Amino acid sequence: MKLSRRTFVQMAAFGAAGMALAACAPKATPAPAEAAPEAAKPAEQPAAPAAKEKVLLKYHIFWNQPQACEPAFRATEEWQAIEAQGYEIEFGTGRGGDAGRTAVAAGTPPDVGDLGPHFDFILGGKMMDLGPYVEASEVVKPEKFFEGNWTNAHAQWQGVQYGVPAHECYVRRGLNMNSRLIGEAGLDINNPPQTLTELFDWHVKLTEFDSAGNLVRFGIDPYDAVGDAICDTDGWFLKEVFDITNAFDPATGTFALNDEKFVEAVDTMAEFIRHMGADNLQGMRSVEGQGTWGGSYNAEVQAMIFEGYWHPGETVKEKPEVAQYNVATWIPMPDYRAGDKIQGFNGHATGLFLEGEHAKEAFPVIEMLQSKAICDIIFDTIGWLPAFQEYIDGVDASKFPGLQFYLDSAKSCTHAYGDNIIPIRSFISTKGYQYEEQVYRDAMTAKEAMDAWQKDVETEWEESGWKDKWGQA
Helix, strand or coil, X not given: CXXXXXXXXXXXXXXXXXXXXXXXXXCCCCCCCCCCXXXXXXXXXXXXXXXXXXXXXEEEECCCHHHHHHHHHHHCHHXXXXXXXXXXXXXXXXXXXXXXXXXXXCCCCCCXXXXXXXXXXXHCCCECCCHHHHHHCCCCCHXXXXXXHXXXXXXXXXXXXXXXXXXXXXXXXXXXXXXXXXXXXXCCCCCCCCEHHHHHHHHHHHCEECCCCCEEEECCCCCCHHHHCCCECCECHXXXXXXXXXXXXXXXXXXXXXXXXXXXXXXXHHHHHHHHCHHHHHHHHCCCCCCCXXXXXXXXXXXXXXXXXXXXXXXXXXXXXXXXXXXXXCCCECHHHXXXXXXXXXXXXXXXXXXXXXXHHCHHHHHXXXXXHHHHHHHHHCCXXXXXXXXXXXXXXXXXXXXXXXXXXXXXXXXXXXXXXXXXXXXXXXXXXXXXXXXXXXXXXXXXXXXXXXXXXXXXXXXXXXXXXXXXX
């Protein structure tokens, strides 16, 4: 019979208690007429074995928000079931950035988790092939996830599964609007803008300046939050909105970043910032609490924002008095795409680090992250959702104003976009941001900027060696 660790400890404790009781029993007195025979020495009892030290499983992530979830995580049956097998889970948050990259480069990564640049680690040969684990798992199966999430760059590369969607990885596209501010501007929240032309009209009506010409409030910053996503975990916003299909041709390994649609896209978005004034916007952003990714929306100096599904929940947690006015709808399209409804399936994945000391034993943590108990804690505490379809089907959207749109949109979108699996993603993004700014500051025309972007990316593609590697792949 195999004894579990728990059973073994219980038996050891029972044995020790029995010995203690025996020591308290009265001893027999030998007869006085005869000398008592020398008592035989009892066989020496072996000392009770020391409890075996638990194996430390290092589970680290780059976000800070889930730190608030830790006590509830540890109280779940799923977490305790892993630790009952002789493990202790070390939950580390805020472990991304330079610290995460340094740990991976030094060969001292965690066993399991998500440190942020997951795709870079995959390309660097730092992540474990999860194929055998997925094949043996009853929980983690491709068909249980949204396809775009299962195959995104942080999860899959050249047909090998290096990550499983987890923590935060549901749909990425929506226009969130403050109904109070929109009503005060004389606009109808029930008839939101469907095209970028209409959105610009709303933007103008919602943007206010003081007597000195300083920006007081604005409609929307098109490059805030997911609007600034270029070839990253949140997709490629302009490429999707303008339906640019030839940005990168995986068959030939070539780029078309100076396509006329890209030129139109950056010029269109620049108009929103030109109306406010680039320095005006930068000055407003510099005020504490009025930054990007929801800060200015929470402060009610920005009336609309391009965000993913997480916006409704995070806003409730961060600024409930503003969240009550949140309404979400489809991303407005260029005039030639009026009526199209787009959604992005992308997001983060969790994997096993090849050089993690106990990485081979840590896949149960990835399975645990798909459980209802863990997903409930993350959703209730932060407002994040997984890409696990079974869980999404049971979500109560009434908790967070605006969330119902996102739940419906996954099934009712007319165009679904996935990831952009390109090895030099970080370079493309960095250069893209720089050239976008050159355009809205009128330092370059949109055509000049896109031509320069194309040239820079082609040079990096060649000098990095990927141009030759791609041909051989």
